[in-house]
Amino acid sequence: MKFGRMLRQTLTVARRDFTATVMTPTFLLFLLSPLLMIGFGVVGSMSASSAAGGGEERQRIVVIAAPDKADEIVAVDKQLRQVFTVPTARPSLRIEGPGDDVPAQARALLDSSQFDVTAVLYGPLDRPHILRRPSGYAEGVYLTQLAEQTLRAERSGGAKQLSKAHVVEVTSGQATTGGRSQAAYFAALGIFFLTLMLSGQAVGAMAEERSNKVIEVLAAAIPLESVFFGKLLGAFGSALLFVCFWGTLIAQLPKVVPAGFAAELGNLSTAVGPIFPLLFVVYFTMAYMLQSAVFLGVGSLAGTQREIQMLSLPITIFQFSMLGFASYAAGHADSWLARAAEIFPFSSPLAMAAHAANSPILWPHAVALVWQMLWVAITVTVAARLFRRGVLKSGSPKRSKRQVEQPAIDMTVS
The missing domain is CATH 3.40.190 (D-Maltodextrin-Binding Protein; domain 2)
Known part of the structure; x- marks a missing residue:
C-alpha cells in the first residue's frame, strides 16, 4: 500500500515535469539542436578542407x-x-x-x-x-x-601493363571481428554523447525549482525520494522522445547516403544480432538514469549558476574518463579492464553496450541491468538525503518513545 502511494506520487511528479518540459516552444528548438551542430560541423569541415585543398593544389x-x-x-x-x-x-x-x-x-x-x-x-x-x-x-x-x-x-621494354587482373567484390555473410569492434566503440560513444547532451538539463531544472522554493513545497507534501525519482522519470521521458525522433531519422540514413557509404555502414555488425537496438536503448536508459541522478544531486545542492558550472565540470570530466574506460573495453573485450569497466556502475552501461556488440551471450546483460538499477536507486537515495540534510536542514524523521512502544500495547490488547 505504501509502495503504491509512493509510485503514484512519483508518476505525478514525472508527468508534471514531462509536460512542463515538452509542451513548450523551446523544446522544439532543443529537439532540432543537432541540426545546428551538424551545420556548424559541415561549415567547419568545408572551411578546413578548402584551406587544406588550396595548399595541396600548389x-x-x-x-x-x-x-x-x-x-x-x-x-x-x-x-x-x-x-x-x-x-x-x-x-x-x-x-x-x-x-x-x-x-x-x-x-x-x-x-x-x-x-x-x-x-x-x-x-x-x-x-x-x-x-x-x-x-x-x-x-x-x-x-x-x-x-x-x-x-x-x-x-x-616499356611501361605498359603486362597483366590484367579480374577483381570481384565479395561481401562477407558473417560478422567480422573488426566490424564488431567498430560497432562496440560506436555504441559506447553513442550512449556517452546522448547522456552528455541530455542529462545536463536535470541540473538546471532542479536548481530553478530550488530557487523558486517549489522543491521545498513538494518535499513537504510527498517523500523527497518520490520527488527525485519523479523528476528523474520526467527528464528521461523528454530525453526518450528526443532519442526516438533522431533514431527514426538515423534509421533511414542508409536509404539516402551513397552506395559506398551504405556498404561501410553494413560492415558494422553486432554479435547479438537484431536484439542489439533494444539493448542499446536499455543501456542508454541506465546511463541516463545514473548520470541524471548525479546531476539532480548537484542541482539540488547548488544555489547559483556559478556553483552549477563549478560542480558540473568535474562530473563532465568524469564522464569522459568513463568513455575512455568503456572504449578500451570495446577494443579489448577479453581483458580484465573490460571486466572492470562492465562492473563499475558508471561505466557499466557503456561497457555492456560494447559487450553486446562483441559477444553473443545474453545472460550477463540480465545481471548487469539488475546491478545498474540497484545503483540508480542508491544514487537517487543518496542525492535525496544529501538534499534533505544540506538544504532542508533536516534529518530522517525520528519516532518518539511512545510511537515505538505503541505496537506492543496493541499486540497485548488483541
Missing part, C-alpha cells in the same frame, strides 16, 4: 629529366598512383628539362614562388639524387620508387 614533386625519358616517367607515375585510394595522396608530378647546373637548378626549384615543391629528383635513374623539404619524407620515398620502377620499365 604542391608539386619535380623530376629533372631529358625529354626522351619524360614520357616513360609520366607513364610509370600514372601506374603508381593507382595504388593510392585517394588521387591526391601525392602532389602532382612536374617534369623539368635539365639546365647547365642541374644541382643548382634542383635547389632553386625548392625555393620556387610559383609552386610549393616538396621534393626534386635529378641525375641517372640507377643512382638518383633527391632533394626534399623536412615535411616531404613521403614524397622523397615516392620519387625513389618512381626512379626504380621507371628503370625497370626501361629494361623490360
Whole structure:
C-alpha cells in the first residue's frame, strides 16, 4: 500500500515535469539542436578542407629529366598512383628539362614562388639524387620508387601493363571481428554523447525549482525520494522522445547516403544480432538514469549558476574518463579492464553496450541491468538525503518513545 502511494506520487511528479518540459516552444528548438551542430560541423569541415585543398593544389614533386625519358616517367607515375585510394595522396608530378647546373637548378626549384615543391629528383635513374623539404619524407620515398620502377620499365621494354587482373567484390555473410569492434566503440560513444547532451538539463531544472522554493513545497507534501525519482522519470521521458525522433531519422540514413557509404555502414555488425537496438536503448536508459541522478544531486545542492558550472565540470570530466574506460573495453573485450569497466556502475552501461556488440551471450546483460538499477536507486537515495540534510536542514524523521512502544500495547490488547 505504501509502495503504491509512493509510485503514484512519483508518476505525478514525472508527468508534471514531462509536460512542463515538452509542451513548450523551446523544446522544439532543443529537439532540432543537432541540426545546428551538424551545420556548424559541415561549415567547419568545408572551411578546413578548402584551406587544406588550396595548399595541396600548389604542391608539386619535380623530376629533372631529358625529354626522351619524360614520357616513360609520366607513364610509370600514372601506374603508381593507382595504388593510392585517394588521387591526391601525392602532389602532382612536374617534369623539368635539365639546365647547365642541374644541382643548382634542383635547389632553386625548392625555393620556387610559383609552386610549393616538396621534393626534386635529378641525375641517372640507377643512382638518383633527391632533394626534399623536412615535411616531404613521403614524397622523397615516392620519387625513389618512381626512379626504380621507371628503370625497370626501361629494361623490360616499356611501361605498359603486362597483366590484367579480374577483381570481384565479395561481401562477407558473417560478422567480422573488426566490424564488431567498430560497432562496440560506436555504441559506447553513442550512449556517452546522448547522456552528455541530455542529462545536463536535470541540473538546471532542479536548481530553478530550488530557487523558486517549489522543491521545498513538494518535499513537504510527498517523500523527497518520490520527488527525485519523479523528476528523474520526467527528464528521461523528454530525453526518450528526443532519442526516438533522431533514431527514426538515423534509421533511414542508409536509404539516402551513397552506395559506398551504405556498404561501410553494413560492415558494422553486432554479435547479438537484431536484439542489439533494444539493448542499446536499455543501456542508454541506465546511463541516463545514473548520470541524471548525479546531476539532480548537484542541482539540488547548488544555489547559483556559478556553483552549477563549478560542480558540473568535474562530473563532465568524469564522464569522459568513463568513455575512455568503456572504449578500451570495446577494443579489448577479453581483458580484465573490460571486466572492470562492465562492473563499475558508471561505466557499466557503456561497457555492456560494447559487450553486446562483441559477444553473443545474453545472460550477463540480465545481471548487469539488475546491478545498474540497484545503483540508480542508491544514487537517487543518496542525492535525496544529501538534499534533505544540506538544504532542508533536516534529518530522517525520528519516532518518539511512545510511537515505538505503541505496537506492543496493541499486540497485548488483541
